[in-house]
Amino acid sequence: MSQLEIVRSFLAEETEKQENYRILHQLAGCEENGVESYLLTLLCDPEEKLGQLAAKVLFSRNPYLKLTRRVAAMKPVSSLEYGAENEQRWQELITTGLSDFIKMHGDNVSAYIPLTHFPALHQLLVERLEEAGLSAVAKSFARLVNLNQEQERRELIFVPTYLCNLSCPYCYAKNWHHTFGGSATRETIVRLLDWAQTNFITTISLAGGEPTVFRDFAFLTEELRSRTMKLTMASNLLFSPEIGAYLQPELVDFVTAHYDQEYIGNSGLHDRYCRNFAELCKKKISARIRYTLTVDSNPDEWGNILDLCADFAVDSIHFSLTFLNYDRSNTRPFGENELERKITLMGEFCEDALSRKVRPVLCKPVPLCYFSPERMKKYLLEDILQNGCVAMDAHYSRNITVNPDLSIFPCNGLARKGPEITGFASLQEAGSYFKKFISGLEARPFFPQCSSCFYGQNGLCQQACLVEKIQTEIKRPEPV
Numbered sequence: 273m274s275q276l277e278i279v280r281s282f283l284a285e286e287t288e289k290q291e292n293y294r295i296l297h298q299l300a301g302c303e304e305n306g307v308e309s310y311l312l313t314l315l316c317d318p319e320e321k322l323g324q325l326a327a328k329v330l331f332s333r334n335p336y337l338k339l340t341r342r343v344a345a346m347k348p349v350s351s352l353e354y355g356a357e358n359e360q361r362w363q364e365l366i367t368t369g370l371s372d373f374i375k376m377h378g379d380n381v382s383a384y385i386p387l388t389h390f391p392a393l394h395q396l397l398v399e400r401l402e403e404a405g406l407s408a409v410a411k412s413f414a415r416l417v418n419l420n421q422e423q424e425r426r427e428l429i430f431v432p433t434y435l436c437n438l439s440c441p442y443c444y445a446k447n448w449h450h451t452f453g454g455s456a457t458r459e460t461i462v463r464l465l466d467w468a469q470t471n472f473i474t475t476i477s478l479a480g481g482e483p484t485v486f487r488d489f490a491f492l493t494e495e496l497r498s499r500t501m502k503l504t505m506a507s508n509l510l511f512s513p514e515i516g517a518y519l520q521p522e523l524v525d526f527v528t529a530h531y532d533q534e535y536i537g538n539s540g541l542h543d544r545y546c547r548n549f550a551e552l553c554k555k556k557i558s559a560r561i562r563y564t565l566t567v568d569s570n571p572d573e574w575g576n577i578l579d580l581c582a583d584f585a586v587d588s589i590h591f592s593l594t595f596l597n598y599d600r601s602n603t604r605p606f607g608e609n610e611l612e613r614k615i616t617l618m619g620e621f622c623e624d625a626l627s628r629k630v631r632p633v634l635c636k637p638v639p640l641c642y643f644s645p646e647r648m649k650k651y652l653l654e655d656i657l658q659n660g661c662v663a664m665d666a667h668y669s670r671n672i673t674v675n676p677d678l679s680i681f682p683c684n685g686l687a688r689k690g691p692e693i694t695g696f697a698s699l700q701e702a703g704s705y706f707k708k709f710i711s712g713l714e715a716r717p718f719f720p721q722c723s724s725c726f727y728g729q730n731g732l733c734q735q736a737c738l739v740e741k742i743q744t745e746i747k748r749p750e751p752v
């Protein structure tokens with residue numbers, strides 16, 4: 273009798289619950305065929321805990337199931353060179369696994385809910401349901417996971433100014449104040465907010481530059497208040513108490529608080545950041561600490577920032593790595609010959625953060641092959657990695673950014689200038705404007721080996737921020 277059969281017959285009998293859980297764990301390392309399909313069938317077990325455990329075992333065997341399959345898949349080549357060990361289980365999941373599940377549950381819409389926890393399967397489940405003639409269930413599931421972005425975005429990114437009170441060398445918007453139209457005027461703000469209201473936008477997300485140095489910050493917040501719109505923002509938190517007074521919980525939903533390395537040796541800047549962070553907490557405005565790893569980062573540097581997390585009882589830290597920005601105007605990015613250092617630093621930072629009970633969350637996609645299989649598994653299961661960005665989900669960019677002069681970008685990192693937002697009939701229409709540009713970038717391999725990679729072929733790895741893809745296109749030859 274195979275191990276799978278033993279587990280199957282054991283669970284088919286009425287046995288003691290704890291014993292059931294123990295025996296199911298044995299499947300975590302089982303190499304036999306059929307395990308994936310069996311675990312899928314258990315997801316809907318009437319005993320909820322058994323279903324949850326089956327999901328856990330499935331993830332531990334196939335951590336890539338946490339990844340969203342939404343980026344353009346690479347044109348397949350005959351043999352896989354990277355991640356090939358996943359192929360057999362993946363094929364079982366998407367063929368017999370999904371079809372057995374569909375046969376078992378038919379048009380019982382609620383039975384498919386456990387599969388919402390497996391982003392890699394969303395799109396394929398919808399396709400299989402359509403093939404099985406269960407169109408209504410397919411539509412309902414697609415709506416549930418927002419596969420086709422039917423739930424329209426109600427948030428719009430706006431840069432009131434590219435001016436800043438700091439001059440971080442790695443900033444992606446370095447010198448954009450000169451390139452992209454200075455600061456907004458009162459007239460443009462009113463025009464933008466009128467358009468936003470007409471398009472049912474509920475939240476304006478301020479980016480920059482530093483939004484709080486915008487000369488008409490008070491006017492902007494008043495306009496938002498009078499329209500009962502909300503605000504989120506990315507800030508370096510160096511604002512004065514007067515500006516801080518405008519940030520009240522009924523207006524501000526969320527603040528991403530960038531802590532720059534420069535603060536570490538400067539008690540004035542550090543204290544001001546801490547005071548403003550504490551104030552936001554006191555007002556019960558959600559705030560998260562954001563950190564950027566540069567070529568010069570080291571454990572002492574991020575140790576200070578992790579201390580800050582401890583001081584504020586913050587249990588996660590969002591971070592990204594510097595890269596050459598769109599118009600190559602920033603400095604201290606990781607160069608090609610620093611690739612190894614970049615990967616090592618990222619790993620060391622993540623391990624240090626985890627050892628201090630702070631979950632590091634990487635804000636941009638990076639090549640999954642940067643990590644060893646063990647590390648990748650750990651980071652996927654801990655929700656540290658993200659595999660795709662919102663510059664182009666299913667149909668349109670959810671990161672459309674409005675410049676001070678109301679012209680748009682496909683996202684705040686990709687500075688390709690488009691027309692004024694007010695010329696579009698909807699946010700969705702504005703987000704589709706760059707579709708060709710973005711799709712082209714998505715489909716282009718970052719490394720030549722991406723097309724012979726399990727993650728690349730299945731659209732599970734976006735490889736890198738699209739801005740990085742543009743830059744490497746210049747440095748690397750197209751793969752053959």
Ligand code: SF4
Nearest residue numbers: 639641722725728733
């Ligand atoms: S970057 Fe390319 S080779 Fe590396 S995991 Fe992603 S798709 Fe595969």
Ligand code: SF4
Nearest residue numbers: 661663683685737738
């Ligand atoms: S392209 Fe880069 S900056 Fe733009 S949304 Fe994607 S990850 Fe973010």
